Amino acid sequence: MAADGTLVAGAPAAAGSGRANTMQRFARRRSTIAFLMALPLIALIGGLVVYPAGYAMWLSTLNRRMTANIGLGNFEILLDSDTFWMVIMQSCIFAVGAVIAKALIGFWLAHMLHHIPAKGQRKWRGMLLIPWVIPPALSTLGWWWMFDPSYSSINWLLNIFAVPAVPWLGEPWWARFSVILVNVWYGSPFFMIMYLAALKSVPDQLYEAAAIDGATGWQGLRYVTLPMMQNIISITVLFSLIVTFANYDIVRVLTNGGPRDLTQVFASYAFQVGILSGNLPRGAAVSLFMFPVLAVFAYFILRGINRRNKEQM
């Protein structure tokens, strides 16, 4: 009886401690397996992102032939040169101008798409997203040909309306405008699709409630749509600012920095200085100037996404 009792009492205890043991081992094994599974990712990020970033900082302190450390010499030389200040200005004009235009056009088109009957939306959306699907380096070739000084097909169209021919890539301000135009053409569909997804997630009841309260269409937009989409709008804009700020292919194909280095942005200038002229340290320094700006944008994106996650929970 007593033996029976201890047996009965002992068995669950033994089983319990055994389970705790295996559970512990299991947990230990589980985290080990998890770590091993994530290892390729860690190696990739460590070896090809974090290490190069550190290497870039060290590289930017060397002299041209990479024989001596000159501290912040490269940065000083860059900040002393007028060309580099032009590059900073042009990068800002390019990024801010293009992103504002993309955001407005994308918002407008998303709204228009949202208004038409649902069964037609797919077709329109499919056509409007095409600029985003073609690799930008290749579609920019088409734009380059459309901007060609003697054969420009855009000028031909303008001529019909008696508008004089525009020197698209020849004059500095027109070249700046053209680069932005191509970027807007390429990037607007992305904004459109993001905003359309956000618009669809706004519950209809909110608009009904607003309409019952006597809100006009404009007030509905101002007090219902915008607040509901605020987070997506800011995430998309910040994300696009990063990508546009660091853009390379459009400038490379369309103007290659010309005329007289006036459309050069950070990326294309870094390429020219670092790879084409062979001054790798200074090229690295040019790229690194982008870093603080990108870091600030990244911080705000992360904050936006965290806030969004909390709202959803």
Next chain:
Amino acid sequence: MSASTASTIVSYTGKKLGSLRSERRWALWTAYASLIVATIIFLAPPFYMLVTSLKSSSEISNLSGNPWIVRAPTLENYMELIANPLFRGFFVNSVIITLCVVAISMVISVLAAFSLARMKFWGSQALATGVFLTYLVPDTLLFIPLYQIVGSLGLLNSIWGLILIYPTLTVPFCTWIMIGYFASIPKELDEAALIDGAGWMQMLTKIFIPVALPGIIAATIFAFTVSWAAFVYPTAFVTTPEHMPLTIGVVSQLIRGDTFAWGQIMAGALMAALPPVVVYAFLMDYYIAGLTAGATKG
């Protein structure tokens, strides 16, 4: 419900409804007008590329007529390019690079996403944030140190250098959206699998991958389009024509001297753009899901 409210409004304020209806019709017309204008502008460049690619050199240099139409269509430009071994080489290089990069990215990101979404370990939360931050690092920020690193490995002017580097562009975002998809799978499913005695690997291959298949397709499309369209790295790392992928090959090799063979350049650009466009045409919904996943699922 809405029909009954509408009918009450009709009976009460017939006049107001008339203005409401005209307002609505007007809004619809604005919508269609904007969409038509936008579509024409958005599709004009690819259309003009197509028109040019179908013209002979003499027709292109003839300034007298409308450049937007083609009078004597010819496939000459396409034939010449297809017969050109250099161009075929670009194509083969792009296909090899893209296939390898897509395979590598998917393996790395599915494993990592599974471990980050389900099997927490020390520092996994920080790693997930790190993955997202890496996605925000543009390729133009690090191409100079990477040029040195690839050079020291002896992989400049080789497609293997590109295969090594491209995953930095694809893996972070693929991992990020896969984390989102995996996290949305109910926990009960893995508990059931554990009770049935499945290991972690079995759980991944038998449950997570099939259930999250739409996410995997979206991530694959993303990896494919990014590695097909990548431009900065091949421009920096590859200068010998026989090792170039399509993007930089078309941009740098078809343009020679002062007389541009515009017809051929446009034909080359269109053929190079074809694979992503075809993928998009057939898998549009997955494509868009992948595009919007970053912000809506995040």
